Amino acid sequence: MKGKVLEGSSRNLFLGFVLIALCSGCASYVTPGGGVEIAQLTTSPDRNINELMAIEPAAQFPASMVIARVQAPGYKNHRNESFGEGRFSVVTSHDVEQETDYQRIASMPMVKTAGPINRMLLPTQLDTIQSLRTAAARLRADILLLYTFDTTFHVGAQQFRPLNVIALGFLSNKEVTVSTTASAAFFDVRTEFLYGLAEATARESQHSSMWGSSDVVDDLRVATEGQAFHLLTTEIEKTWNGIVQTHATHKINQ
Structure with missing residues (x-):
C-alpha cells in the first residue's frame, strides 16, 4: 500500500514539474488594481445623519476645480x-484619459479653471480625502472632483478580479471581455459637502486566437477604460449642470 501511495505522489510531483516547465515560458498578464468607494474616503464616514445634514456647501461660483483619480492602495497596471x-x-499620470475629455470638463458652465492635482502637494499617507482637499x-480650488476605475476581466465564463494573473497561453480561441x-x-473643498455623483460603464470584447503578448491584452x-472615462465625462456634465442650477443660481440670487 505504501508503495502505491509513493508511486502516486511521485506521479503527481512529476506532473507538477511538467506543468511548471510548460508555463515557465508562457507570458502572463496581471489585471490592474481595484477602484475605491469614494464615499468611504470622507473624513468621518461614521458621522450620524444629523452631522451629515449639517454640512453646508461653501464653494464660490464660477468655481475653480481640481481633478484627481483615486484607486485602491498599491494600485498599478501594465503601464x-x-x-x-x-x-x-x-x-497622477494619465494612460487612458483623453485631453479632449479634460477640456470638456474645463469648459463646463460656471467653471473658472479645472486641472489635475499636483503630486508634489500630496502627502505619502492617504487615508481620507482631507489630504486631497x-x-x-x-x-x-473650490471643487474637488474625484474619479476611480473598477475594471474586471472575463475569459469565457471565468472572471478575473484585480491583481489576478492570467496565463496568456490559455487564452487561445476564447472570448476576452473587459468591463470598466x-x-x-x-x-466642496472647504466643507467636504458632497454635491453629486456620476457613473458610467463600458465593455470591450475581443476573440483571441493566441495572445502571446501582455501589451495586446x-x-x-x-x-x-478610455471609453468608460469618455462616457463618464458626459455624466459629469449632467451632474454639474444640476449642481450649477441648485447652488450657483442660489448664490447669484442672494
Whole structure:
C-alpha cells in the first residue's frame, strides 16, 4: 500500500514539474488594481445623519476645480502605478484619459479653471480625502472632483478580479471581455459637502486566437477604460449642470 501511495505522489510531483516547465515560458498578464468607494474616503464616514445634514456647501461660483483619480492602495497596471500609501492611492499620470475629455470638463458652465492635482502637494499617507482637499486648497480650488476605475476581466465564463494573473497561453480561441465602471464625485473643498455623483460603464470584447503578448491584452484594457472615462465625462456634465442650477443660481440670487 505504501508503495502505491509513493508511486502516486511521485506521479503527481512529476506532473507538477511538467506543468511548471510548460508555463515557465508562457507570458502572463496581471489585471490592474481595484477602484475605491469614494464615499468611504470622507473624513468621518461614521458621522450620524444629523452631522451629515449639517454640512453646508461653501464653494464660490464660477468655481475653480481640481481633478484627481483615486484607486485602491498599491494600485498599478501594465503601464502605470499609483502614488501614496494608506486607504487609497492617487494616479497622477494619465494612460487612458483623453485631453479632449479634460477640456470638456474645463469648459463646463460656471467653471473658472479645472486641472489635475499636483503630486508634489500630496502627502505619502492617504487615508481620507482631507489630504486631497488640503492640496486643492493650496491651489485655491473650490471643487474637488474625484474619479476611480473598477475594471474586471472575463475569459469565457471565468472572471478575473484585480491583481489576478492570467496565463496568456490559455487564452487561445476564447472570448476576452473587459468591463470598466468609472465613478466620480464632486466635493466642496472647504466643507467636504458632497454635491453629486456620476457613473458610467463600458465593455470591450475581443476573440483571441493566441495572445502571446501582455501589451495586446492591455490595449483592450486601455480602450475600455478610455471609453468608460469618455462616457463618464458626459455624466459629469449632467451632474454639474444640476449642481450649477441648485447652488450657483442660489448664490447669484442672494
